[in-house]
Amino acid sequence: MAEHYEAPVLFYIIALFALVYMAYNLRRFFxxxxxxxxxxxxxxxxxxxxxxxxxxxxxxxxxxKTFTYAxxxxxxLGWGFMELFFATTVDFFSARGWFVRYLPELDTPWFAAxxxxxxxxxxxxxxxxxxRRYFAKPEPLPQDGFGGRWNLLGDTGILLLLLLLxxxGFVTEAARIAVTRxxxxxxxxxxxxxxxxxxxxxxETVRPWLWWFHAVTALAFIAVLPLTKMFHSLAVIVNxxxxxxxxxxxxxxxxxxxxxxxPDVDLENLTLGVNKVRDFTWKQLLDSIACTxxxxxxxxxxxxxxxxxxxxxxxxTDIRHSLYExxxxxxxxxxxxxxxxxxxxxxxCTTCAACMEECPVLIDHVPTFTDLRRFLVLSEGKPPxxxxxxxxxxxxxxxxxGFAQSDRTKxxxxxxxxxxxxxxxxxxxxxxxVGCAGAYDPRNQQVARAMVKIFEAAGVDYAVxxxxxxxxxxxxxxxxxxxxxxxxALQNIDTLNKYEFDRIVTACPHCLHTLKNEYPDxxxxxxxxxHSQFIHELIDGGKLKIxxxxxxxxxxxxxxxxxxxxxxxxxxxxxxxxxxxNGELIEMDxxxxxxxxxxxxxxNMWHEIDxxxxxxxxxxxxxxxxxxxxxxxxxxxxxxMLDDALKVTEQEKNMQVLDLxxxxxxxxxxxPD
Amino acid sequence: xxxxxxxxxxxxxxSALRVGTEEQWVDESALDFEMNESDSYALEEALLIKEKSxxxxxxxxxxxxxxxxxxxxxxxxxxKGADRGIHIHEEPPYExxxxxIAGIFASALRDEQFDLLLSGxxxxxxxxxxxxxxxxxxxxxxxxxxxxxxxxxxxxxxxxRELESGWSQWITLPLPASITIQSGLNQPRYPSLRGxxxxxxxxxxxxxxxxxxxxxxxxxxxxxxxxxxxEKRTEMIEGDLNQVVDQLVNVLRTEIKVL
Ligand SMILES: Cc1cc2nc3c(=O)[nH]c(=O)nc-3n(C[C@H](O)[C@H](O)[C@H](O)COP(=O)(O)OP(=O)(O)OC[C@H]3O[C@@H](n4cnc5c(N)ncnc54)[C@H](O)[C@@H]3O)c2cc1C
Ligand code: SF4
Ligand code: SF4
Ligand code: SF4
Numbered sequence: 001m002a003e004h005y006e007a008p009v010l011f012y013i014i015a016l017f018a019l020v021y022m023a024y025n026l027r028r029f030f031x032x033x034x035x036x037x038x039x040x041x042x043x044x045x046x047x048x049x050x051x052x053x054x055x056x057x058x059x060x061x062x063x064x065k066t067f068t069y070a071x072x073x074x075x076x077l078g079w080g081f082m083e084l085f086f087a088t089t090v091d092f093f094s095a096r097g098w099f100v101r102y103l104p105e106l107d108t109p110w111f112a113a114x115x116x117x118x119x120x121x122x123x124x125x126x127x128x129x130x131x132r133r134y135f136a137k138p139e140p141l142p143q144d145g146f147g148g149r150w151n152l153l154g155d156t157g158i159l160l161l162l163l164l165l166x167x168x169g170f171v172t173e174a175a176r177i178a179v180t181r182x183x184x185x186x187x188x189x190x191x192x193x194x195x196x197x198x199x200x201x202x203x204e205t206v207r208p209w210l211w212w213f214h215a216v217t218a219l220a221f222i223a224v225l226p227l228t229k230m231f232h233s234l235a236v237i238v239n240x241x242x243x244x245x246x247x248x249x250x251x252x253x254x255x256x257x258x259x260x261x262x263p264d265v266d267l268e269n270l271t272l273g274v275n276k277v278r279d280f281t282w283k284q285l286l287d288s289i290a291c292t293x294x295x296x297x298x299x300x301x302x303x304x305x306x307x308x309x310x311x312x313x314x315x316x317t318d319i320r321h322s323l324y325e326x327x328x329x330x331x332x333x334x335x336x337x338x339x340x341x342x343x344x345x346x347x348x349c350t351t352c353a354a355c356m357e358e359c360p361v362l363i364d365h366v367p368t369f370t371d372l373r374r375f376l377v378l379s380e381g382k383p384p385x386x387x388x389x390x391x392x393x394x395x396x397x398x399x400x401x402g403f404a405q406s407d408r409t410k411x412x413x414x415x416x417x418x419x420x421x422x423x424x425x426x427x428x429x430x431x432x433x434v435g436c437a438g439a440y441d442p443r444n445q446q447v448a449r450a451m452v453k454i455f456e457a458a459g460v461d462y463a464v465x466x467x468x469x470x471x472x473x474x475x476x477x478x479x480x481x482x483x484x485x486x487x488x489a490l491q492n493i494d495t496l497n498k499y500e501f502d503r504i505v506t507a508c509p510h511c512l513h514t515l516k517n518e519y520p521d522x523x524x525x526x527x528x529x530x531h532s533q534f535i536h537e538l539i540d541g542g543k544l545k546i547x548x549x550x551x552x553x554x555x556x557x558x559x560x561x562x563x564x565x566x567x568x569x570x571x572x573x574x575x576x577x578x579x580x581x582n583g584e585l586i587e588m589d590x591x592x593x594x595x596x597x598x599x600x601x602x603x604n605m606w607h608e609i610d611x612x613x614x615x616x617x618x619x620x621x622x623x624x625x626x627x628x629x630x631x632x633x634x635x636x637x638x639x640x641m642l643d644d645a646l647k648v649t650e651q652e653k654n655m656q657v658l659d660l661x662x663x664x665x666x667x668x669x670x671x672p673d
Numbered sequence: 674x675x676x677x678x679x680x681x682x683x684x685x686x687x688s689a690l691r692v693g694t695e696e697q698w699v700d701e702s703a704l705d706f707e708m709n710e711s712d713s714y715a716l717e718e719a720l721l722i723k724e725k726s727x728x729x730x731x732x733x734x735x736x737x738x739x740x741x742x743x744x745x746x747x748x749x750x751x752x753k754g755a756d757r758g759i760h761i762h763e764e765p766p767y768e769x770x771x772x773x774i775a776g777i778f779a780s781a782l783r784d785e786q787f788d789l790l791l792s793g794x795x796x797x798x799x800x801x802x803x804x805x806x807x808x809x810x811x812x813x814x815x816x817x818x819x820x821x822x823x824x825x826x827x828x829x830x831x832x833x834r835e836l837e838s839g840w841s842q843w844i845t846l847p848l849p850a851s852i853t854i855q856s857g858l859n860q861p862r863y864p865s866l867r868g869x870x871x872x873x874x875x876x877x878x879x880x881x882x883x884x885x886x887x888x889x890x891x892x893x894x895x896x897x898x899x900x901x902x903x904e905k906r907t908e909m910i911e912g913d914l915n916q917v918v919d920q921l922v923n924v925l926r927t928e929i930k931v932l
Contacts, residue, residue, distance in 0.1 A: 256866065259870070260869075260870055260873070265870065267867060267870055267871055270867065270870075272865075272866050272867060377863070377865070377866075378865055378866035378867065379865055379866070379867055380865055381753070381862050381863045381864055381865030381867075381868060382862075382863065382865075383863050385860060388861075388863040391863065392707070392863070393685075396685060396705050396706070396707045397685055397687070397705045397707075398705070401687075402685060402686065402687050403687045404685065404687050404688045404689050404703075404704070404705060405703070405705050406688075406689060406703035406704075406705075407687075407689055467703075482866075483866045483869065
C-alpha cells in the first residue's frame with residue numbers, strides 16, 4: 001500500500017468549508033425557478049438519462065466536427081479533467097481506506113500511467129485554449145479576460161487556475177514519488193522523470209509546501225466552480241438531461257384564440273411574448289445558464305457571418321446575465337428588449353436552426369428568440385416596418401403578397417391547366433398544397449405547373465383546395481405574430497377537415513413544417529410529404545419514367561426547413577442522382593445539416609436588415625465556387641432568393657436555378673440523343 | 674382634443690374587379706376588403722396627435738358600410754388605438770355622391786362637436802377626394818386637403834399641403850378643422866394582440882343611413898358602371914402614293930379625329 005501524506009485536521013476543516021461553499025454556490029441552479037412552468041416540453045425519465053449520458057458526459061455534439069481545433073481542445077480539456085476528477089476521488093477514498101479492495105492505488109501501474117495521461121491531456125488542452133484566446137482569437141469567441149458577465153475569473157482566469165492545478169498536481173506527484181520511491185514508479189511516466197530532476201532531500205523539504213499548495217488550489221477551485229465558467233460542466237449535464245428532444249426547435253403554442261375568448265383576462269397585466277426574464281419558462285432560463293460560451297452557434301450563424309448585428313450566443317448569455325443581475329445582483333427587473341438586446345438583433349435571425357444544430361448543450365435558440373419577437377409584435381405592435389404590410393396582407397388577403405384570394409388558381413388557368421378542386425371532388429388520394437409562392441410568385445408558379453405535370457404523368461389521384469387554401473402562416477409565426485398564425489391555421493384546419501385525402505404533398509418546406517409539425521398543436525393532424533419524397537417514391541415505384549438524363553454538374557442547396565427541421569437530406573439527392581447520366585452531384589462546403597441559409601426564413605423574406613452582405617448572395621457565391629451549372633432547390637423561398645442572386649451576380653448565362661420538380665420534368669422529356 | 678377619423682373599407686388593391694350584374698357597382702362576392710390606404714395614414718396621424726397632446730383626448734373612428742364587413746375595419750382601427758367607433762349601416766346600393774355622403778356624415782357627427790376631423794385624401798374605389806372637404810363645410814370647419822404633415826398648436830393646427838411638382842405650403846387653420854391626409858406622412862402602426870383584445874371591449878355605436886339621410890339630397894347620380902372596351906384594329910390602306918395620303922388624311926380627320 002502506498003504511503004499517504006497524512007492530511008492534518010486543518011485540511012478537513014478547509015475542505016468542509018470549500019464543499020459547503022460550493023454547495024451554496026450551486027444555488028445558481030435555483031435561479032431558474034424565476035421562470036414560468038414548462039407545459040409544452042414534458043421531461044421523460046429515460047430520455048433524461050440517455051441525454052445526460054450521451055450529450056452531457058459524452059459531449060456528443062462537441063465532437064461532431066471531429067478534428068477541428070476546438071473539438072480536439074475540448075476533448076483534451078474535458079476528458080483530462082474528468083480523468084483527474086476520477087483519480088482524485090479514488091485517491092480520496094483510498095486515503096480514507098474506503099473500498100480499498102475494489103479501487104486501484106495511485107501506484108497501480110495502469111492507474112499511474114492513466115493519471116499522468118489525464119494530467120497531460122488537461123495541460124495540453126489548457127495551453128491550446130490559451131493559445132486560442134491570445135493568438136488565434138476566433139472572432140465570435142468572448143474575450144472577457146478576468147471577469148465579467150457573472151463569470152468569476154473570466155475566460156482567462158479560470159484557465160490559469162486550471163493550469164496551476166495541473167502543474168501543482170505534477171510536482172506534488174513528483175515529490176511523493178521522490179520521497180516514497182514506490183516499486184512501480186516508472187509507470188508514472190511524467191511524475192517519475194520529474195522526480196529525478198532534483199535531489200531527494202530537496203523534494204523532502206518542499207513536499208509539505210507543495211502538498212498544501214495543491215490542496216488549497218484544488219479546494220479553492222471546487223469552492224468557486226459554480227461561480228466560474230466551469231459551472232457549465234455541471235449545468236450542461238442537467239440541461240441536456242432535461243431537454244425534450246422531440247420538441248426541440250418547436251415554437252411554443254400560445255393558444256391565442258382561447259385567450260381571446262377568456263372573459264376574465266386582465267389586459268393591463270397580461271404579458272404577450274417575453275420581455276423580462278420571468279416571462280421565460282424555467283427550461284429557457286436553464287438553457288441560458290448552461291451556455292458554455294463556446295460561440296459555435298455564432299460561428300455558423302448566417303446573420304452573423306454576413307455582418308448583421310446578431311450573435312445567438314450573445315442573446316442566450318444576455319438572458320443569463322439579466323437573470324443573475326436580478327437574482328444575485330438584487331437588481332430590479334429590467335426589460336430585455338432595447339436593454340441588452342436590440343430589436344435589430346432579433347429581426348436579423350432567419351430561424352435557420354444552424355445554431356441549434358451546432359450547440360453542444362442542446363440550447364433551443366429559435367423558440368426563445370421567437371418569444372422575444374412575440375413581445376414586439378403582440379404586446380407592442382412593432383414588427384419590422386417592411387414586414388408589417390405583408391402581415392396585413394396575410395390577414396386581409398390570405399397571402400403575404402396581397403394578391404386576391406380569388407386569383408389563387410390563376411397560375412393554372414394561365415397555363416391552360418384545369419385543376420381538380422376539392423370543392424368539386426370532395427375526395428382524392430393526394431392533396432396538393434400549392435402554397436402562396438406556388439400560387440402567386442411567377443418563378444414558383446413554374447414549379448407548381450411542373451408538379452401538375454408530374455401528378456398527371458404518374459396518374460396520381462390528386463386535387464387542390466384552390467381559392468379555399470390560405471397561407472399556412474409560417475412567416476407570421478416566425479415573425480412573432482402568433483395571433484395571425486393561429487387565425488390562419490384554424491381556418492386552414494377547418495377547410496382541410498371538410499375533405500377526404502390520404503396525404504398532403506407540398507413543394508415548400510415551410511408549408512411542410514407548419515402543416516406537419518405545428519398544426520397538430522391546433523387539432524390538425526395530417527400525413528404530410530415534401531414533393532422530393534413523393535416524387536422519389538413515384539420513381540422508385542416505377543410510376544414515373546426518367547427517359548433522358550443530364551450531363552450537368554449539379555449542386556443541391558439544403559433548405560433549412562427540409563433538412564435541419566425535418567431531417568430530409570437524402571430523398572432530394574437521390575432524386576437528383578436519378579436524373580444524371582454523365583453529370584454529377586457536387587456538394588458545396590456547407591451542406592446537409594451544416595447548410596447555409598438562403599436568408600428568407602424567419603419572415604426575413606418580407607423585410608431586409610440593411611447591414612452587411614445579403615445572405616442569399618453569400619450562399620450563391622458558394623454555389624458559384626462549387627463550379628456547378630445547376631443549383632437545385634427544394635423550397636419556394638430558397639427559389640426566390642437564389643434566383644434573385646443568380647441575376648444579381650450576373651450568372652444567368654452560366655448557371656440556372658431549378659426546383660427538383662422542374663429537373664424531373666426535364667428528365668421525363670424524350671432523350672434528344 | 675376630440676378627433677374623428679373617417680375610415681372606409683375598400684377592395685384590396687390587387688383585387689380582380691368585375692362589374693356587377695346591374696352595372697351599378699362591382700361584384701363584391703369574391704373580394705378581399707381592406708382599410709383605404711390614405712385613411713390608415715389619417716388614423717395614424719390622429720393617434721399621434723392625441724398621444725402628443727398633453728391633455729390627451731379621444732379618437733373616434735367613423736365608417737359607413739354594410740354590417741357584414743364594415744365592423745372588421747372599425748375593429749382594426751380600435752385595435753390600433755382608436756377609443757370608440759361609429760358605424761353607419763348602409764345596405765347596397767351604396768351612395769356614391771360625395772355631397773350626399775358628406776351630408777350623412779354631417780348629420781351623424783354634428784352633435785359630437787369634434788375639434789378635428791381627419792379623412793383620407795381619396796378613397797381607392799370612388800376617388801372623388803371631396804368627402805372630407807364638403808363635410809368640413811357642412812360642420813363649419815376650416816378645411817385643408819392633401820396634408821403631408823401636421824403640427825397642433827394652441828387653438829389651431831398648422832399643416833403642410835402638397836402642391837403640384839414637388840411644391841408644398843404650410844398653412845394654419847383655426848380649430849375646429851377638417852383635413853384630408855396624403856399617404857406616406859407617417860408609419861401606420863401594426864395592431865398588437867393586446868390592442869386587438871382590448872378592441873373587443875370598445876364601444877361601436879350603430880347608426881342607420883336611412884335615419885341620417887333625411888334632408889340631404891344628392892347632386893349627382895350614377896348612370897352605369899362599365900369597363901372601357903379596348904379595340905385594336907388594323908386597316909391596310911392600299912393604292913398609289915396620292916391615294917394613300919388622301920385616304921390617310923381622311924381617316925385621321927374623321928375617324929381618329931386628330932387633325
Ligand atoms: C394631387 C391630385 C391630383 C389629381 N389629379 C387628377 C387628374 O389629373 N385627373 C383626374 O381625373 N383626377 C385627378 N385627381 C383626383 C380628383 O381630384 C378626385 O377624383 C376628386 O377630387 C375626389 O373626391 P371625393 O371627395 O369624392 O373623395 P372620396 O373618394 O369620396 O373620399 C375621400 C375620403 O372621404 C372618406 N370617406 C368617403 N366615403 C366614406 C365612407 N363610406 N366611410 C368612411 N369614410 C369615407 C374617406 O376618408 C376618403 O378617403 C387628383 C387628385 C389629387 C389629390
Ligand atoms: S437560427 Fe440561424 S440566423 Fe437565427 S441565430 Fe440561429 S444561426 Fe443565426
Ligand atoms: S448557445 Fe450553445 S453553441 Fe452557443 S455559445 Fe452557448 S453553448 Fe455554445
Ligand atoms: S427559404 Fe430555404 S434556406 Fe431559407 S430558411 Fe427557408 S428553407 Fe431555409
